Amino acid sequence: MNTERKAMIKDALILFVITLAAGFLLGFVYDVTKEPIAQQKAKAKAEACKNVFTEADTFAPVMSEDGATEYFVAGLDSQVDIDEVMQALDSSDRLLGYVITVTTHGGYGGDIQFSMGVTLDGTLNGISLLSISETAGLGMKAGDVLVPQFADKKVEQFTYTKSGSTKDSEIDAISGATITTKAIVNGVNGGLTFFNSVLAGGGVVQ
Secondary structure (H helix, E strand, C coil): CCHHHHHHHHHHHHHHHHHHHHHHHHHHHHHHHHHHHHHHHHHHHHHHHHHHCCCCCEEEEEECCCCCCCCCCCCCCCCEEEEEEEEEECCCCCEEEEEEEEEEEEECCEEEEEEEEEECCCCEEEEEEEECCCCCCCHHHHHHHCHHHHCCECCCCCEEECCCCCCCCEEECCCCCHHHHHHHHHHHHHHHHHHHHHHCCCCCCC
């Protein structure tokens, strides 16, 4: 066996050992971090539910991420999924409404996920952002500019405007971030359509 071939075999073995060690290390890191990450996600979800439905004492899942949860909203932006539905219950387990988790894929920086609370009469309590990666100083203003505008509104659908809202159904767009505005408005409209077509009247998702 010549020297060059021995060197190649040695390099290959070294690379194999490094790859194997890296794989074990990644697996170890995943095992160590997966539980804290899961706990943090659960905490964020619980806080979001309470943010959009302060009157509720408990939240019970009726449609979760474990099931077939993608929902295409006909007639709207096809980039809208319904991820999860929680019943909002009072201290006597009386149904007050629903918390709907929505993902809209139309954001400038990718997916935007939020929870929205809807009472049984169709009033939108508000929305709470769960995940957003928009442009700093523009789309990332959504929490300050857009979220407050959805609170305590009872409308069939929302539109956005760049000239100043004049009615409940109009949302003032973020200056310089129309794509972000459109994505969130369409996501909220998808959640409202899902509520009105599937959940209205206290029905349970099958």
